[in-house]
Amino acid sequence: MISKKMTKQLNEQLNKEFYSAYIYLSMSAYCNRNDFPGAANWFLLQYEEEQDHATRIYNYLIGQDAKVVLQEVAKPPKNFGSLLETYEESLAHEQDMTKNLNELSDYALKEKDHATYNLLQWFVNEQVEEEATVSEIISKLKMVGGDGYGLLMIDSELGKRATIDSDISQ
Template sequence: MLSKKIQKGLSAQLNHEFYSAYLYLAMSAYCNHSDFNGAANWLKMQYEEEHMHATKIYNYLVEQGVHISLKEIAKPPKNFGTLLNVFQMSLEHEQMMTARLNDLSDLALKEKDHATYNLLQWFVNEQVEEESSVNEIISKIKLVKGDGYGLLMIDNELHQRATPAPIN
């Protein structure tokens, strides 16, 4: 049985994961509208991955017998500026998610909830990959310094991202 603090923390994280998916879908739509179709694809795949993250937490809560009460999802921005701005906002968001997951992991340890701690370690490790991927994209965009041909090449590379594998 999960403590009330853990239930509250995981429920909040569930909402944050759904917001992450919603944010990435908004970013994808913005990039599509801006004719950065490769970036739009990359961000749409990120949306799908974040949705799977939310589902992983949802399933854990269900398995633990928690009565889930879904909260309202905040409206994401609709304008993101340059392609560099899009990915810088993505990085800031991922860093915020990392901090939240670290805090929740600390709470699980404090509550001596090792099952939840183990679940959260999967997410903590996933965040390393998330931040690294976005940092790499930002570095490439900065490298081309706004050059149209360079941005086109990066956009073409981003289009290669495949649908994420299902999460257990």
């Protein structure tokens, strides 16, 4: 059984994961409006992945017989600037999520809550991948600058991203 304070913090992280999904859905809509269907697809799949992350925390809380408290999800921005600026916003968001998850992981260790710490290590490792992927996209976007053909090529590449089956029961 996890402590009330850890339960509260996991519920807060659950809300942050839902916000992550929400911001990526907003980015997808923005990219669709701005004729970047590949990036829209990429962000839509990122939205689905973030929902899976929220479900993973939800299932963990349920499995620990902890109280799930759903909170209001903040309204995401609806305009992001250029495609490069959109991905830079994504990276800043992922870096903030990494910070939050590292702090939560540190707290789990402090409480000697090894089960929660183990859950959080999955998220910590996932964040390494998230930041690296977005950083790579940003590098490519910087490389092509405002070149329309280069942006078209990158958007086409982003559109090839496919869903990955995940086991959210863990």
